[in-house]
Amino acid sequence: MTWWRRVPPACVACAAIAWGHAAVWAVVTPTFQVPDEQTHFGYTQYLAETGGLPTNTAPGRFTPEQAVLSRGTPFSIEGWPTWQPSQSRRLHRQLRSVKPSAVNNEAVQAVNNPPLYYVLEAIPYGAARSLNALDRLFVMRLFSALLAALTVAFTFLFVRELLPGTPWAWTVGALAVAFQPLFAFMGGGVNNDNLVYTLGAALVYLLARAFRRGLSPALGAALGAVAIAGLLTKSTFLGMLPGGALGVVLAAWRAAPARRARAVRGALTAGGVLALPAAAWVVANEVVFGRSPTTLTSGLLAPSAKASIGGNLSYLWQYFLPRLWFMSDRFGSYPVWDVYVQGFVGRFGWFLIGFPRWVNWLATGVYIAIIALAAAAVTRRGILRRRWPELVAYLGVVLGMLIVVGIAGYRYRITTNLPLEQPRYLLSLLALYGGLVAVAARGAGARWGRAVGGFLVVAAMGHSLFAILRTVAHYYS
Amino acid sequence: MAHLPAGLSPGSPRVSIARISHDTSATVCFANQGTRTVQLAGNLTPEYGGNNPAGAKLPDVVRIDYIRRGRETWWTFAPVVAKRFALVKPSFVGTWTLYAALGAFALLCAGGVALMLGGRRR
Numbered sequence: 191m192t193w194w195r196r197v198p199p200a201c202v203a204c205a206a207i208a209w210g211h212a213a214v215w216a217v218v219t220p221t222f223q224v225p226d227e228q229t230h231f232g233y234t235q236y237l238a239e240t241g242g243l244p245t246n247t248a249p250g251r252f253t254p255e256q257a258v259l260s261r262g263t264p265f266s267i268e269g270w271p272t273w274q275p276s277q278s279r280r281l282h283r284q285l286r287s288v289k290p291s292a293v294n295n296e297a298v299q300a301v302n303n304p305p306l307y308y309v310l311e312a313i314p315y316g317a318a319r320s321l322n323a324l325d326r327l328f329v330m331r332l333f334s335a336l337l338a339a340l341t342v343a344f345t346f347l348f349v350r351e352l353l354p355g356t357p358w359a360w361t362v363g364a365l366a367v368a369f370q371p372l373f374a375f376m377g378g379g380v381n382n383d384n385l386v387y388t389l390g391a392a393l394v395y396l397l398a399r400a401f402r403r404g405l406s407p408a409l410g411a412a413l414g415a416v417a418i419a420g421l422l423t424k425s426t427f428l429g430m431l432p433g434g435a436l437g438v439v440l441a442a443w444r445a446a447p448a449r450r451a452r453a454v455r456g457a458l459t460a461g462g463v464l465a466l467p468a469a470a471w472v473v474a475n476e477v478v479f480g481r482s483p484t485t486l487t488s489g490l491l492a493p494s495a496k497a498s499i500g501g502n503l504s505y506l507w508q509y510f511l512p513r514l515w516f517m518s519d520r521f522g523s524y525p526v527w528d529v530y531v532q533g534f535v536g537r538f539g540w541f542l543i544g545f546p547r548w549v550n551w552l553a554t555g556v557y558i559a560i561i562a563l564a565a566a567a568v569t570r571r572g573i574l575r576r577r578w579p580e581l582v583a584y585l586g587v588v589l590g591m592l593i594v595v596g597i598a599g600y601r602y603r604i605t606t607n608l609p610l611e612q613p614r615y616l617l618s619l620l621a622l623y624g625g626l627v628a629v630a631a632r633g634a635g636a637r638w639g640r641a642v643g644g645f646l647v648v649a650a651m652g653h654s655l656f657a658i659l660r661t662v663a664h665y666y667s
Numbered sequence: 668m669a670h671l672p673a674g675l676s677p678g679s680p681r682v683s684i685a686r687i688s689h690d691t692s693a694t695v696c697f698a699n700q701g702t703r704t705v706q707l708a709g710n711l712t713p714e715y716g717g718n719n720p721a722g723a724k725l726p727d728v729v730r731i732d733y734i735r736r737g738r739e740t741w742w743t744f745a746p747v748v749a750k751r752f753a754l755v756k757p758s759f760v761g762t763w764t765l766y767a768a769l770g771a772f773a774l775l776c777a778g779g780v781a782l783m784l785g786g787r788r789r
Contacts, residue, residue, distance in 0.1 A: 203782050210775045217768045221755055263755055270732075276690035278754040321758075328757040358783070365779050644783050651776045658772065662765070666751040667744065 200357075201346040204364035208342035208377070211368055211654065212335035215378030218658055220271060220665055221263045221324060223539045224379025225614070229300040230308070231327060231380050232256060237305065238312040238319075239291055243479045244301050253291050255323050258284045271665060285322035300382070301481075304471075306422040307382035330380045337384040338377030342368045344391035345624040351398035352625050356632055362643035363628030367620050369650035371657035375538050376614055382424050383614055389420040389427065390618025393434055394587065394625075400441040400456070401580040404449050410456035413438060414463025421468060426615055429594030433586030440579035496604040505600040506593065509611075525611070531557075533613030536657045541612070543664045545656075556649065560630040563642070567633025584622055591616055673701060681734070695731060 222228045235253060236244045252260060262281030264271030311330050318329040342364050349363035367373060377384055393416045400409055417434060420427030438457045445453035475481050504517050509525050535553040537544045544550075568574050574581070595615045602610035631643030669682040699705045735747075752765040 200782060203778070207775050207778055210771060214768050214772050217760070217764060273751040273754045274690045275754060281755060325757045361782055369779070647779060647783060651779065655772065662748065662752065666748045
């Protein structure tokens with residue numbers, strides 16, 4: 191049977207719903223009100239128009255088309271945009287007379303990023319090149335929404351490996367992700383995080399497959415391919431790799447004796463498929479494209495005179511745990527609650543549009559209930575004892591992401607005194623979130639499981655509806 | 668021209684302006700007609716949460732809101748929202764698009780519910 195026939199129809203349906211949801215947000219969100227969308231558009235334009243990678247870090251440079259868009263688009267990070275029909279008509283008129291080019295390009299803040307997402311976005315850019323910039327940006331947004339669909343598809347397949355005997359849970363996990371409003375908001379914008387989410391979900395799915403069906407050279411090659419694709423998308427994907435590597439090692443270790451040699455070959459294949467292209471990219475980045483070595487890690491590991499290991503450890507500790515007596519107070523608040531919890535419940539636009547505090551508390555209660563139900567399910571019937579290596583691998587993936595984003599946040603804060611961390615940086619873990627919801631529903635028992643799963647998905651729908659209405663009210667009322 | 672009273676106001680000061688029937692550009696000037704320094708404070712720009720989760724002290728920003736006359740419900744205000752929604756958007760977008768987007772979302776939710784209910788039969 192050809193591979194696409196083996197994809198369950200429900201998986202395709204969940205992916206289609208995810209695409210539609212992200213497409214709704216693509217229409218709702220005003221131009222450049224997705225974080226950093228302007229620079230991601232600029233990077234794609236440069237690559238599409240020249241075939242090369244941007245190297246210019248000089249700020250405030252725009253192509254003629256970008257300059258028209260920037261002047262004509264109501265934009266404010268803190269405030270409320272103002273809308274004038276005459277301004278809109280003037281912008282459309284001006285865009286008709288300016289052609290796309292790469293002269294003086296705004297890719298500044300995105301220059302340090304690897305190119306894979308932008309290579310893919312160059313496809314809709316090229317297909318829509320004859321359209322005006324607003325239309326072209328929308329086509330690019332719809333392409334990003336396709337990545338959201340793939341993320342949900344991989345989530346469905348991951349939950350299928352996690353809970354093979356519970357088909358209804360696969361749909362519950364996938365739809366819980368499809369209707370996550372922050373994910374859909376990002377999916378409806380031009381931002382390389384969208385490909386990170388897809389590859390993160392793919393990595394977790396392949397790990398689950400390795401644990402359930404055994405590691406093989408083909409599966410190892412797929413794991414390595416996802417890993418290198420992630421590194422060629424954004425350096426924060428580095429956070430997924432330690433847990434991924436741990437998962438590969440544990441999957442090989444847990445293989446039955448008769449299959450161990452095959453599993454070891456699979457693990458070595460994964461390493462080889464990752465290492466060789468990574469080495470080639472290190473060389474090509476500097477020699478062929480003339481880019482600084484710091485672009486390999488998006489500036490994450492650039493030398494910093496102010497950074498110290500002790501400072502980094504203290505920062506990471508205090509971000510997640512209560513401060514110890516010998517540590518200076520770095521935050522004055524509880525950043526996990528301020529940034530990650532409230533942000534996951536929803537912060538849209540340039541982080542300004544959120545929910546009232548009581549909604550955040552209500553959502554936190556739901557998340558705690560989900561975690562409790564999932565914990566009950568995992569500790570029941572010896573599941574934890576039998577599948578602990580798999581759970582350890584997923585935990586490693588989560589911790590790796592928290593640490594990498596935390597390191598980036600520390601280095602950014604000591605340089606600029608501004609926070610860097612945002613919940614969107616952790617959405618590469620969304621498949622695990624879908625799995626958590628599915629396991630929680632399963633943990634409600636045979637009698638109540640479907641009802642709990644249905645409730646959680648409908649709650650996610652309501653959550654997103656109110657997120658959309660709040661966003662519309664903020665920008666257009 | 669409007670005169671704002673001296674001293675702190677209990678809320679944001681409001682100034683009535685004549686109805687403007689067409690788009691226009693305007694410059695709003697603040698002139699201090701007193702003898703002492705005036706500071707604008709207490710604006711409603713969110714300082715905490717949003718893009719400033721650390722509550723850092725930012726330079727003050729003056730914000731002016733243009734408030735529509737009278738009281739309106741969201742239902743009566745929806746056509747205005749839909750009209751603004753269509754501005755600075757792709758060429759195909761019109762005042763119908765907001766309603767279409769919400770309708771599409773409703774269909775997606777219906778599809779999701781049907782998918783979950785359809786699973787019951789398996």
